[in-house]
């Protein structure tokens with residue numbers, strides 16, 4: 001700390017807004033993404049953390065966006081089961097919706113064959129690593145790393 005004109009200046013850490021285990025911000029299109037690898041939390045907590053940092057759980061409106069993140073996850077090759085995304089089954093049926101558009105069919109999806117398969121008890125969307133990061137519905141109470149998106 002150094003006094004300037006009588007005021008005390010406290011330097012802020014430049015990574016203040018990033019969770020400690022983050023790999024940093026990735027840029028694609030109009031969004032920034034933050035892949036948080038080491039923090040394993042349930043889906044609701046993941047969404048709350050993303051919102052707390054000024055974003056949301058990642059929602060992919062285009063195949064390009066989805067492929068970009070999948071390639072990053074392949075490169076990271078972290079020892080995880082999968083990553084939470086911002087999709088949820090709002091009406092307990094055979095498809096999922098993005099949180100920001102709960103009443104709309106997803107513009108596209110990348111579900112693993114047979115997914116989603118838990119319309120009453122697997123309501124939360126994941127990128128599942130054993131499926132080369134294709135999507136599936138999963139139990140919301142599982143603890144997984146997650147991907148935040150900032151627009």
Ligand SMILES: [Ca+2]
Nearest residue numbers: 089091095096
């Ligand atoms: Ca649905």
Ligand SMILES: [Ca+2]
Nearest residue numbers: 117136137138
């Ligand atoms: Ca499932």
